[in-house]
Amino acid sequence: MAPWMASGLIYASGLALTAGSITLLYITTRTFNFAVASMATWGFMLAYTGVSLYGGTPYVYLPLVFIAGSLLGLIAYYGLNRHLLRRNAAEITLMMSTLGYDLILLSIVQMFADYLTLTYKLYPRRVMLSAHDFQLFGERAAAFILPVIAIGLLVALHIFLTKTKFGIAMRATIENPVLAGASGINPDRVYMISWVISGGMSAIGGAAMAMAITGTPVMGMNTIPLMFAGAILGGLHSLYGGILGGFMIGLTEYAGVFYLSREIGPWIQGYRMGIPLILMAATLLLFPRGLAGIPWAKLFGNLFSRKRGDN
Amino acid sequence: MSAVAKTERKAPRLIGIRELVLLAIIIALLSFFIFSGREKTIWAIVFEFSIFAIITLSLNLETGFTGIPQFGRVAAVITGAFAVGALPGRLMAYIIGEPWGAEYANAVFNYRIVPVINELLASNIFYSIGFLLLCLFTAAVFGAAIGWLISRPAIRLKEAYLGISLLAFGDFFMWVGHNWNIMVGGSTPINVPDPFRIFGGDRFMAAVLVLFFIAIVIYIYLERLTKSPFGRNLKMIRDNEVSASAAGLDVVKVRTRSLVIGSAIAAMGGGLYVIYTGSIGAIGFQKLTFTFWPWAYMMLGGIGSNFGVLMGVMLLVILKTMIIVFRYDWFAFMVNVGIDPMWLEFTLMGAVIVLVILFVPHGLVPEKVEPVLPEERVKRVLAKRQLEKTSEPVS
Amino acid sequence: MLRIRNLNSGYGKLQVLYNLDIDVPTKGLTVVVGPNGAGKTTLLCSIMGIARVFSGDILYEDKSIAGKLTHTLAQKGISYVPQMGNVFAELSVLDNLQMAGYLSKKEDAKAKAEQMTEIFPVLKKFIHRKAGTLSGGERRMLAIAMGLMKDPKLMLLDELSTDLAPIIAEKVMMEVSRLRDELGITILMVEQMAKRALEIGDTAYLLVSGEVRYTGKADELLNEPELCSMYLGIKQADDKGSSFTLSATDEGSDQG
Numbered sequence: 001m002a003p004w005m006a007s008g009l010i011y012a013s014g015l016a017l018t019a020g021s022i023t024l025l026y027i028t029t030r031t032f033n034f035a036v037a038s039m040a041t042w043g044f045m046l047a048y049t050g051v052s053l054y055g056g057t058p059y060v061y062l063p064l065v066f067i068a069g070s071l072l073g074l075i076a077y078y079g080l081n082r083h084l085l086r087r088n089a090a091e092i093t094l095m096m097s098t099l100g101y102d103l104i105l106l107s108i109v110q111m112f113a114d115y116l117t118l119t120y121k122l123y124p125r126r127v128m129l130s131a132h133d134f135q136l137f138g139e140r141a142a143a144f145i146l147p148v149i150a151i152g153l154l155v156a157l158h159i160f161l162t163k164t165k166f167g168i169a170m171r172a173t174i175e176n177p178v179l180a181g182a183s184g185i186n187p188d189r190v191y192m193i194s195w196v197i198s199g200g201m202s203a204i205g206g207a208a209m210a211m212a213i214t215g216t217p218v219m220g221m222n223t224i225p226l227m228f229a230g231a232i233l234g235g236l237h238s239l240y241g242g243i244l245g246g247f248m249i250g251l252t253e254y255a256g257v258f259y260l261s262r263e264i265g266p267w268i269q270g271y272r273m274g275i276p277l278i279l280m281a282a283t284l285l286l287f288p289r290g291l292a293g294i295p296w297a298k299l300f301g302n303l304f305s306r307k308r309g310d311n
Numbered sequence: 312m313s314a315v316a317k318t319e320r321k322a323p324r325l326i327g328i329r330e331l332v333l334l335a336i337i338i339a340l341l342s343f344f345i346f347s348g349r350e351k352t353i354w355a356i357v358f359e360f361s362i363f364a365i366i367t368l369s370l371n372l373e374t375g376f377t378g379i380p381q382f383g384r385v386a387a388v389i390t391g392a393f394a395v396g397a398l399p400g401r402l403m404a405y406i407i408g409e410p411w412g413a414e415y416a417n418a419v420f421n422y423r424i425v426p427v428i429n430e431l432l433a434s435n436i437f438y439s440i441g442f443l444l445l446c447l448f449t450a451a452v453f454g455a456a457i458g459w460l461i462s463r464p465a466i467r468l469k470e471a472y473l474g475i476s477l478l479a480f481g482d483f484f485m486w487v488g489h490n491w492n493i494m495v496g497g498s499t500p501i502n503v504p505d506p507f508r509i510f511g512g513d514r515f516m517a518a519v520l521v522l523f524f525i526a527i528v529i530y531i532y533l534e535r536l537t538k539s540p541f542g543r544n545l546k547m548i549r550d551n552e553v554s555a556s557a558a559g560l561d562v563v564k565v566r567t568r569s570l571v572i573g574s575a576i577a578a579m580g581g582g583l584y585v586i587y588t589g590s591i592g593a594i595g596f597q598k599l600t601f602t603f604w605p606w607a608y609m610m611l612g613g614i615g616s617n618f619g620v621l622m623g624v625m626l627l628v629i630l631k632t633m634i635i636v637f638r639y640d641w642f643a644f645m646v647n648v649g650i651d652p653m654w655l656e657f658t659l660m661g662a663v664i665v666l667v668i669l670f671v672p673h674g675l676v677p678e679k680v681e682p683v684l685p686e687e688r689v690k691r692v693l694a695k696r697q698l699e700k701t702s703e704p705v706s
Numbered sequence: 707m708l709r710i711r712n713l714n715s716g717y718g719k720l721q722v723l724y725n726l727d728i729d730v731p732t733k734g735l736t737v738v739v740g741p742n743g744a745g746k747t748t749l750l751c752s753i754m755g756i757a758r759v760f761s762g763d764i765l766y767e768d769k770s771i772a773g774k775l776t777h778t779l780a781q782k783g784i785s786y787v788p789q790m791g792n793v794f795a796e797l798s799v800l801d802n803l804q805m806a807g808y809l810s811k812k813e814d815a816k817a818k819a820e821q822m823t824e825i826f827p828v829l830k831k832f833i834h835r836k837a838g839t840l841s842g843g844e845r846r847m848l849a850i851a852m853g854l855m856k857d858p859k860l861m862l863l864d865e866l867s868t869d870l871a872p873i874i875a876e877k878v879m880m881e882v883s884r885l886r887d888e889l890g891i892t893i894l895m896v897e898q899m900a901k902r903a904l905e906i907g908d909t910a911y912l913l914v915s916g917e918v919r920y921t922g923k924a925d926e927l928l929n930e931p932e933l934c935s936m937y938l939g940i941k942q943a944d945d946k947g948s949s950f951t952l953s954a955t956d957e958g959s960d961q962g
Contacts, residue, residue, distance in 0.1 A: 032471055080665060091471060092380050093668060096610065099603060100664025107657030111650045118649025165804065165812070172794045172805045178756055179794065181776030182786040184809040184856070221599065225479035232475055270490030273483050281464075284476070288467060 004258035006143035007212045010130075012250025013146040014040075014209030015223075016243045019230030020154065021201035023242025026231070027174050028194035031081055032095040036227055037220035038105035039072050039199055040206025044215045045109055045124060047207040051132045052122050058132055058207060059145060065207050066200035073199020076101050077192050085191060106221060113217045127215035129207075142211040149208070153201065154243050161239075170194065226253075226273070229280045235290025245291055249276040329676060333622045340629045344636075352636055354519050358587060359628045361522035365580035367605040367612075367620050368533050373573040374606075375615035375678070376537055377566060378549030380470055383461070383477025384577060385601035386484045389593070390457045391450035391578025393488055396495040396591035399445045400504045403428045413493040416501055425502040433508040443506040443521075446582050454578020458571040465570060466563050481598050488593030500592030503585050518587050525583065529576055534617050536572070545569055546615075607660045610667045613674025622676055627663065631656050707732040707860055707892045708753070713762035713772075715752040721760060722748040723916045729909070730860070735886045735893045737907035737924050739900040741937050744913040746896040747789060750862045753894075754786050755779055766860070781809060785858030789865040789896075792849035795838030799829055799848060802837050806852035815855070822851040842869035850881065860892045861885070867899040875899060879906055900938040904928050912937060 018036050025033045043065045050061035080097050089097075116122040133140050161167040166189075173180040173190040181187055205227075206220060213219065226249055234245030256275035260268045287293045344352050366388060373381045397416070404411035404424050414420040432438050461480075465473055490497055510517040536542055544565050547555040556562045581601075585591045604627075612623025634642075634655045642652035667674065708730035716722040722745045730736045738746050751757035753764055755776045764772045771779060780786075794802050803822060807815030823830040826847045832840060837848060846869055853861055863882065867875040879899070883906040885891045897903035904910055907924035914937055920927055927933065934940040 026471075032475070080669070083669060089668075089672075092474075093672070095380075095471070095474070096606065096664060097668045099606070100661045100668065103603065103657045103661030103664065105661075107654040107661065110654040110657065111645070114650040114654075115648055165808070168797065168801050168805060169808060172797060172801075175794050175796050176791050178776070179788060179791060180805070181756075182754060182780055182788070183806050183852070184777050184780035185805070186777045222482075225475075225482045228475040229479055232472055236471070267490070271483075271486060273486050277479055277483055280479070281476070284464075284468065284472065288469070288472070 002258070004254045006139050008251050008254030008258075010140070010142045010146050011209060011212035011254060012247045013150040014205045014207075014212065015226060015230050015250040016150045016246030017153065017205030017208060018202045018223075018227040019234060019246030019249070020239060020243040021198040021205065022227060022231040023234060023236055023239050023245075024157075024194055024201070025198040026236055027239065028170065029081060029085060029191050030091055030094060031098060032091070032228075033076075033198065033202075034095065034099040034224065035072070035076055035102040035105060036198075036202040036205075037224040038102045038109060039069050039202040039220070040209065040223070040227075041109050041217060041220035042072060042105065043069055043203030043206030044127075044129065044210035044219060045112060045217070046203075047210070048124055048127050048129060048215060049116065049122075051129070053120065056132075057134060057141075058129055058211065062149070062204055062207060065203045069199040069201070069203025070196040071199070072105065072203070073195035073197075074192070076199070077195040081195065082188065082191070106217070109217050125216055127210065129210040129215055130212070133211065140211075142208075146208045146211065149204070150243070150247075153204070154240070157197070157239065166193070226250075226276055229276055233280050233283055233290055235287075235292030237289070238292035241290060241292035248291075249279065252276050252279050330618065330622070333626070333675060337622070337625050337629065340626075340633075349636060352632060354516060356628055356632050357523055358515075358519045359632070360625055361519070361526040362580055362584050362587070363605060363608060363628060364526045364621055364624045365529050365583070366577050366601065367608045367624050368529060368617060369573040369576035369580065370605045371609050371615065371617060371620045372533060372537070372545075372576070373569055375609065375620075376542065376545040376549060377569040377573075379465060379566065379570065380474030381477060381573070382474040382602060382606075383479075383481035383598075384605055385596055385598045386461070386477065386481040387454050387457055387574035387577035388581035388584075388601045389481075389484045389488060389596045390453050390574075391581030392585045392591055392596060393495055393593075394449045394453035394578065395446045395582035395585045396501065396503050398449050399442060400425065400428060402445070403431070403442070403504060407431060416493050416496045418496060418499045418501055421496065421501040425504055428504040429508045432504060432506055436509055439506040439509045442504065443586070446506070446586055447525075447579055450578040450582030451575040454575040454581075455571045457578070458574025459567065461574065462567040462570040465566065478598065478602070481602060485593055485596050485598075488596070495591050495593060498592075498594065500590045500595075502590050505589050506586065522583055522587060525579075529579075530617060530621060533576075537617065541565070541568070604660060607664050609674075611663050611674060613676045613678060615678035616674065616676050619674050619676030619678075623674065626675075627660070630659060634659065707767060708894065709765040710753075711763045711765070713749075713752060713764065714760040715748065715757050715762075716760065717748075717757055721916075722757070723752065726762070726913075726916075726918060727921075728911055728918070730892060730894050731909065732892050733886065733890050734908040735883065735895065735906065735924075736909045736911070737903045738894070738896045738911045738913055739903060739927075739938055740913035740919075743915075745916040746913055747864055748916075749913070750786065750788075750864050750894070750896060753779075753862060754784070780856065783856070783859035784862065785853045785856040785860070786862045787849050787853040787864060787866070789868065792864075793837040793840075793845050793852065795836065797837060798834050799837055799840070800833050802848060802852060803829075803855055806855035809856065818855050818857075822855060825854075826851050843871060843874045846870055846874075846878065850878065854885075858891060860894065863893060863895040863897075865896055865898050867897065867902070876902070879903070882906065900934075901928065901940050 018040055022033055022036055025031055046065050046068050047058045047061045050064065051058050076098065080101060081094070084094055084097055113124045116124050130140060130142065133142050135141065136144055161171055169180065169185045170190050170193065173185055173187050177187055209223065210219060227246070230246030230249040231242045232245070233249060234241030234243070236242070253272055253276045257269060257272045283290060341353060344350065366384065370381055370384050373379045401411040401415050404415055407427060409424045409427060410420055415424060432442055461477065464476060468476060488495060495501055507514045507518040537545070544560055547558070547560060548562055548565055552562055608623040608627055609620055611627060612621065613619030634652065638652035639646060642655065645652050710726055710728040713723055713726040714721060726749065738749060740746055748757050752759055755774050759772045762772070763770050766782065766784065794805060797805065800819065803819040804815055807818055810818065823833065828844055828847055829851060832844065837845065840848060846866065850866065853863070866878050866882065870878060879902050882893065882895065886893055895903060895907070904924045904927055910920070910922065910924035910927045911918055912920035912927060912933060920930065920933055928940070
């Protein structure tokens with residue numbers, strides 16, 4: 001593995017999960033979830049707390065992290081999003097409401113960090129979670145485990161959405177809420193479940209990300225532009241696009257920094273955030289609807305598409 | 312139908328009961344500081360109010376009146392701050408023959424050069440005023456440029472895509488400032504010449520008063536701008552872009568103008584912040600403070616209402632300051648378990664956003680639906696027509 | 707079965723329907739006709755809880771359902787076939803049928819879907835295709851099949867005949883009258899193809915600009931030459947030639 005690849009893969013897995021969770025929530029509820037930032041931070045914080053208080057590897061705590069993220073999602077849905085969706089609020093209003101929720105979560109995570117410091121003498125403001133990792137094939141295990149988790153979750157989600165009755169109902173609601181309602185599908189349940197899944201995904205994503213970068217209480221706040229960039233790169237309308245976008249953003253950043261600093265000089269490190277942003281900007285300029293908006297079928301002729309009379 | 316009838320009946324009042332109640336609350340809160348013996352804090356409040364009123368008003372122009380989801384407010388603010396931190400001081404250094412190149416941004420040189428410039432500025436009131444105006448001008452020019460740059464993708468991208476792109480580039484700007492040492496010192500804060508040095512010991516009060524004055528001037532300017540035909544064009548585009556362009560409006564041009572003006576004003580806010588604090592450190596320009604806080608202020612005050620924005624900024628700045636000032640008196644129970652009550656500031660902002668959206672979606676002072684012509688003038692025109700009609704058969 | 711009293715409704719602040727009184731008798735076929743923009747679709751949307759009811763009442767089996775959420779109405783046995791967006795384009799035909807039978811048990815839904823493919827053989831051919839790839843007529847078939855999947859007590863049909871070739875439209879109309887006669891389903895139908903609909907219908911309402919202009923027996927409305935030619939585009943003179951006198955208006959502009 002190239003030196004950048006291990007960290008790059010870990011980081012990209014985290015971004016893929018968070019970007020995927022943003023996309024999932026957007027296609028179901030039209031909500032751009034800012035709160036992913038603090039949900040991710042909570043995911044990291046809980047994994048860190050578990051590891052430092054009870055030992056073990058961070059992976060042991062991932063189920064707990066998922067449940068915690070789901071709970072945060074549930075609170076957001078029942079406390080906030082549900083009322084706004086009923087009111088048919090504008091997209092910007094939905095987005096702002098999650099920003100408010102994010103700030104509340106951020107303040108609580110900060111207080112929790114303070115509490116950990118005084119009570120347990122932990123210092124969660126500068127955490128290298130990877131110190132608790134083990135070695136596998138001469139690399140950090142996370143470089144293998146986390147991408148597998150990310151892709152595994154995606155596959156599970158794919159099976160859920162295509163093979164189960166409720167999953168198909170979710171897709172039906174995403175496409176046509178009115179008709180779905182008229183078929184007796186309760187949209188409330190669909191929205192609730194997507195908050196649960198997306199909350200869990202972002203919490204795991206945060207824990208994953210903290211295996212590659214320094215974990216702090218503002219980790220989510222600092223990386224949220226990149227999570228969104230991943231979702232946007234993916235086109236916002238396809239879950240798979242979102243996850244792919246997250247992976248691409250993460251990998252380009254690490255690969256770009258590695259090769260550019262070798263070619264141009266180490267000063268490029270400071271501008272690392274620019275690399276994925278340029279990728280995003282270039283994609284958006286060429287394809288304003290992101291990766292999922294690229295007319296793949298047109299590019300490859302009729303090889304893959306068997307569509308007939310789309311409308 | 313009924314909505315139209317309602318606006319006709321409502322007489323446009325200059326100041327309503329709602330506004331009076333808000334003012335009373337603000338005055339009561341301010342006097343609380345006086346009674347608890349912390350009058351000095353009021354100066355800090357007025358300073359923060361002035362800066363954030365400028366920034367939030369500019370946000371309100373772009374978001375409230377034009378409908379652009381400006382989640383990258385911090386970008387324009389940073390531009391203004393960097394411009395003021397980097398350029399006017401260099402010009403002065405050049406004039407007095409000190410090093411003005413990359414060395415200016417080096418803390419070792421900078422800490423020696425700036426006091427020399429300060430001395431020069433303090434020697435003559437006109438130098439001081441001139442320097443302040445130069446700073447404002449520089450900030451506005453660079454802000455306008457960045458606004459124009461932002462407006463290019465803003466024409467192409469849709470709502471959410473635009474908002475997120477702006478957010479990302481706002482962050483990127485901060486990292487550029489943080490790493491590009493030769494501009495404003497990167498991670499080491501550098502000093503900025505101080506045009507208020509001439510007031511000596513009263514420097515901070517004088518600066519606060521000047522800032523407050525500038526904020527009020529900008530408020531009046533924006534109030535007039537948004538009431539002008541241009542302001543109506545903005546609202547038209549916000550409410551329905553398609554029908555606005557069908558009515559013959561050049562949507563791209565109007566939007567660009569709004570972004571340019573808004574960014575120039577926000578940049579002035581950033582520049583003034585730097586001048587007041589006397590130093591610039593790029594890392595201090597976080598999106599939390601300079602994008603999300605203004606959004607909270609605007610939402611509380613009322614999107615699309617300039618006066619509401621002033622009220623929103625004032626109220627939240629006071630509450631925020633109260634948390635900071637009284638944290639050890641009021642929140643001792645938190646301190647006891649090691650929690651710094653400073654974080655309550657975030658809770659407050661978040662809670663305000665959430666509660667406003669849920670319960671007062673139009674803010675404390677909602678945007679008024681104003682008829683194009685004042686009621687009296689409509690009446691006069693109608694009366695005139697009536698007169699013409701009745702007089703016709705006679706003649 | 708369904709009684710609408712003094713209904714005022716619309717979307718957001720915009721009022722579309724004014725003081726509507728409509729009765730849908732059990733096991734009858736009630737037809738609502740009218741020109742574009744009369745509010746026919748809004749009427750169905752108001753019943754289904756999609757449009758906003760400002761005032762008035764909608765009684766279904768003597769219970770008020772005004773302002774109830776859409777999916778709870780589906781649970782009560784009301785089935786709605788919208789004019790536009792009446793299939794899930796991204797789902798396969800089979801999934802579409804299964805979603806339509808969301809409320810029934812899995813085995814029941816399977817059997818029912820089987821039955822539907824027998825009624826509409828064209829669906830069987832495309833059962834694993836995405837519904838978005840079907841032609842207009844095939845989609846409409848699917849939509850009706852989806853409406854029937856629910857074993858409805860009351861069916862709301864919105865402009866079934868648009869998009870369809872006249873021959874298929876005729877078939878669909880026959881199908882609708884069969885639903886009433888053989889399955890005993892109460893039907894409220896909104897229709898552009900006014901003449902044919904009035905021929906098979908029992909009761910008719912003429913809706914113009916959000917108000918009821920005519921109430922009575924369906925075939926009697928056809929004997930009102932003035933109303934027919936003014937609002938329905940039915941000319942009495944050449945009436946014997948063809949039974950499909952589609953009104954010369956666009957479909958779809960009626961949405962709102």
